Structures are given as C-alpha cells and as structure tokens.
Amino acid sequence: xxxxxxxxxxxxxxxxxxxxxxxxxxxxxxxxxxxxxxxxxxxxxxxxxxxxxxxxxxxxxxxxxxxxxxxxxxxxxxxxxxxxxxxxxxxxxxxxxxxxxxxxxxxxxxxxxxxxxxxxxxxxxxxxxxxxxxxxxxxxxxxxxxxxxxxxxxxxxxxxxxxxxxxxxxxxxxxxxxxxxxxxxxxxxxxxxxxxxxxxxxxxxxxxxxxxxxxxxxxxxxxxxxxxxx
Amino acid sequence: xxxxxxxxxxxxxxxxxxxxxxxxxxxxxxxxxxxxxxxxxxxxxxxxxxxxxxxxxxxxxxxxxxxxxxxxxxxxxxxxxxxxxxxxxxxxxxxxxxxxxxxxxxxxxxxxxxxxxxxxxxxxxxxxxxxxxxxxxx
Numbered sequence: 045x046x047x048x049x050x051x052x053x054x055x056x057x058x059x060x061x062x063x064x065x066x067x068x069x070x071x072x073x074x075x076x077x078x079x080x081x082x083x084x085x086x087x088x089x090x091x092x093x094x095x096x097x098x099x100x101x102x103x104x105x106x107x108x109x110x111x112x113x114x115x116x117x118x119x120x121x122x123x124x125x126x127x128x129x130x131x132x133x134x135x136x137x138x139x140x141x142x143x144x145x146x147x148x149x150x151x152x153x154x155x156x157x158x159x160x161x162x163x164x165x166x167x168x169x170x171x172x173x174x175x176x177x178x179x180x181x182x183x184x185x186x187x188x189x190x191x192x193x194x195x196x197x198x199x200x201x202x203x204x205x206x207x208x209x210x211x212x213x214x215x216x217x218x219x220x221x222x223x224x225x226x227x228x229x230x231x232x233x234x235x236x237x238x239x240x241x242x243x244x245x246x247x248x249x250x251x252x253x254x255x256x257x258x259x260x261x262x263x264x265x266x267x268x269x270x271x272x273x274x
Numbered sequence: 275x276x277x278x279x280x281x282x283x284x285x286x287x288x289x290x291x292x293x294x295x296x297x298x299x300x301x302x303x304x305x306x307x308x309x310x311x312x313x314x315x316x317x318x319x320x321x322x323x324x325x326x327x328x329x330x331x332x333x334x335x336x337x338x339x340x341x342x343x344x345x346x347x348x349x350x351x352x353x354x355x356x357x358x359x360x361x362x363x364x365x366x367x368x369x370x371x372x373x374x375x376x377x378x379x380x381x382x383x384x385x386x387x388x389x390x391x392x393x394x395x396x397x398x399x400x401x402x403x404x405x406x407x408x409x410x411x412x
Contacts, residue, residue, distance in 0.1 A: 182393040216387040259387075260286040260293040267291060267304040267382075 048076040048139055048190070049120030050128060053112040057130035058087040060237060065096055067133040067235075073140035079119055080130075083112040089130065110202035110210040117196050126190040131237045133162075138233035142190035145229060154191035154218070155227050156184060159234035174238050184225060186211040188234040195223065203258040213258050220266040275363030276347070276356040278317045283355050287314050290371060294355050300388030303355060309346065309379030311372035316356060321363030322347060328368045329377075336377055349381040 050068050054061055061080075068078050078099045082090035084106030094101045102119065104112070117125065124146065128134060138157065145155045161178045163170070170178075199217045202210040218225050278285050284295040292310035294303040305313060315325055322343065329339045336342070350356040 184390060184393065212390055212393075216390050219386050219390065256284040256295055256297065257286055260284070260295060261288070263293045263295070263302055263304070263384075263387075264288060264291045267293070 046075055046077040046122045048073070048124045048126060048143060049122035049193070050076050050078045050126055050139075051113065051116035051120060052078065052080045052093075052128050052130055053083055053109060053116055054080055054085060054089045054093065054130035055083040055106065055109075055112075056085045056087050057089050058085075058092065060131040060239070061089050061092050064128055064130050064132060065093065065099060067136075068128060069096070069098060070136050071134065071139045072136050073143055076139060077121060079116050081112050081116045081119075083107060083109075108207065110204050110206055113210070114201035114204075117193070117201060120193060123193060124190055125193045125196075127187045129187050129236075131239065132187065133235040133237070135231075135233040135235065137231070139190070141229055141231060141233060145227070146190065146192070149227070152227050153195055153223055154189050154225055155229060156189045156225070157229040157231055157233040159185055159188045159236050160232045161236045161238055163238040165239065177238055183228070184215055185234070185236075186215055187236075199223075205254050205258050207254055209255045213255060213262070216259055217262045220262050275319050275321055275359050275361050276316045276350075277319065277359045279354050279357045285313075285317055285355075295391075296354070297391065300385070300391035301353075302384050302387065303353065304382050304384070306379045307375045308368075308372050308377060309381070311368050312343070312346065312379060313350070313355075315366045315368065316347070316350070319359075319361075319364050320366035324363065324366040325368070328366055332368075332373050332377075334373075334377070339377065342377075342379065346379055346381065353381060353383065355381070 080093040080099050080101050082103045090103050093099050142155050146152055199221050202214050206213050282296055282298045284297055286293050287310055290307050290310055292305060292313045312325055326340050326343055329335055
C-alpha cells in the first residue's frame with residue numbers, strides 16, 4: 045500500500061500534463077501512487093498519462109472537476125492524499141517535506157505549502173490579468189496541501205452541485221467541522237502555471253448561486269451542531 | 275418594510291434554519307428557529323407590525339417582544355443584511371413550528387470561513403475550454 049496517493053484530474057491539458065507527471069515522479073519521497081483521471085479530454089492528455097508505466101490511469105466520460113476529484117479519491121489507496129492540477133508542477137521535495145511534517149505532528153490533518161505562480165508567456169505578450177495573477181498567492185490553496193484521506197470520510201467529498209469553487213467549499217467544510225487548516229510550510233513547493241488557455245469565462249449567476257447554496261448547507265449543519273438553533 | 279441587501283448578502287433557508295452569507299466580507303450569520311422565520315418574513319417584504327402582531331398573540335410571548343423585534347431588525351440593518359424600503363409591507367406568516375424552540379432570536383455572526391471566501395479560487399471549470407479557467411474579474 046503506498047503511503048501517499050497523488051491525484052491528478054485532467055481535462056484537455058495536453059501541453060502540460062507530461063511535465064506535471066514528471067515533477068511527481070521526480071520526488072525525493074517515493075512511497076506514492078500517482079492516479080490520473082482523464083475527465084473525457086478531447087486532446088491527448090489521456091494518452092500522454094498512459095504512456096507512463098508508473099501512473100494509474102482512469103478514463104471517464106466528462107463529468108467536471110468535483111466528480112472527477114471524488115472519483116480519484118475513491119481510487120486512492122494511500123493514507124495521505126494530495127492533488128496536483130495537470131498544468132502545474134511540484135518542487136522535488138514537496139512530498140518529502142509535507143509527509144515529514146505530518147509524521148512529526150500526528151494531530152495535524154492537513155498541511156499546506158506556499159506556491160509560486162510562473163509562466164512561459166513572454167513578458168510583452170502578457171495581459172494585465174495575467175500579470176496580476178502572477179503576483180498573487182492564496183493562503184489556503186487546496187492543491188498545495190497534503191492531507192489525511194480520513195478527512196473525506198469525516199466531511200464527505202467535493203460538492204457535486206458546485207460547478208466552480210468546489211475546493212473552497214470543501215475547505216470551508218473542513219473549517220466548519222472544526223478541523224485546523226492553519227498549518228503551512230513556508231517553502232514554495234507548488235508551482236502554478238499561468239498560461240494563455242486559462243483566461244476568460246466567468247462563472248455565471250447560476251454557478252454563484254449553487255456555490256452559496258452548497259456552502260449554506262454546510263453552515264446550517266454547523267449551526268445545528270453548535271447549538272445556535274435555540 | 276425591508277428587503278435583503280442582495281448586493282452583499284446571500285440568504286438561504288431550509289428546514290427552518292436561515293443562513294446569511296456576506297459574500298463581500300466572507301462573514302456569515304445564523305439565528306434561532308424563530309429568528310429564521312422572522313428573517314424570512316422580513317426578506318419577503320412582511321411588515322414589522324404584522325410580525326409583531328403575530329408574536330404578541332403567541333402563547334407564552336414575553337412582554338418585551340416588540341423591543342426584542344426592534345433590536346433584531348436593528349442588528350440586521352447594522353450588519354447590512356437588510357435595507358429599509360418604502361411601502362407598507364405584506365402580512366407576515368409564522369407557522370406554529372417557528373415557536374417550537376422558544377422566543378429567543380438574536381443575530382449570531384461568524385468569521386471562521388472569511389479567509390477562504392475572500393481568496394477566490396483560480397482554478398475553475400469550463401466544459402469546453404478545459405481547466406483551469408480564470409474569473410473575468412481577476
């Protein structure tokens with residue numbers, strides 16, 4: 045049984061997925077399995093992933109991120125879980141340092157690390173939006189975390205009703221369940237790629253509504269447990 | 275009468291429990307069963323007077339219920355959940371279940387998911403384009 049399951053959902057990420065996989069295979073900590081779930085890509089993402097014999101690949105019809113992530117979790121055999129988006133990269137020590145932290149802090153359920161944005165886009169071709177994003181870091185980026193798989197048994201999987209923001213909703217559920225998500229390694233172990241294909245498209249009003257309905261359900265559960273309902 | 279400040283607030287009620295999320299600050303709010311029913315009425319445009327009338331007529335109603343209602347509404351306005359609106363408002367409806375857990379109703383404020391809600395997720399879904407997708411307002 046591997047110690048860590050690395051879960052990589054992918055949808056149409058042909059130019060980058062090879063590098064992402066290699067950054068996992070190059071880890072200094074090697075007791076892991078890498079699971080790639082191809083969410084019905086129309087490009088060669090699935091074929092590229094399958095070309096690595098160390099990768100467990102699953103091909104499925106397109107279902108969207110939350111369901112794909114949940115499927116990946118259901119296939120994970122490791123005690124620890126970590127996600128990597130197929131266009132991003134890891135520093136070689138990411139798993140080693142996060143697993144070490146969790147080993148030394150048995151009460152900790154989830155450990156984050158810092159991440160750095162990067163891009164291959166020439167400076168003169170970058171949009172204002174891309175420049176802004178390059179300099180930005182979110183404190184609790186779920187894909188930069190390594191966590192105990194048991195968290196999914198405790199609070200459930202990603203909400204299928206959230207067309208976007210499913211990682212934020214899931215993280216909020218952790219907080220509402222009283223799980224400490226404050227621990228973060230101050231090393232930059234996750235590299236997030238800014239590229240031309242990830243621009244545009246806003247979520248619409250319906251998507252926003254779905255996100256907040258899902259979050260409100262989790263809050264309601266917490267309020268009841270906390271005795272707010274008098 | 276009042277209306278939800280929907281430029282800042284998301285309101286949802288299910289199984290008698292109201293939840294309000296301020297999506298501009300990341301704060302969220304809860305209240306009791308009776309508070310939830312009153313808030314739902316206020317959001318739907320019921321008049322303060324008609325709510326007070328129902329409260330007063332309920333068995334076991336405390337003497338200070340109108341002060342309590344005023345304080346409750348003041349708190350909702352102060353927290354920018356409700357906005358005053360012109361008009362008389364419609365008649366309130368409060369089911370007997372609304373009183374099942376007593377007459378207490380205050381607005382409780384929570385901040386523990388604030389950091390998460392204020393940090394917009396970058397990786398988003400588009401079924402045609404692949405992942406990740408940036409929001410337009412990034």
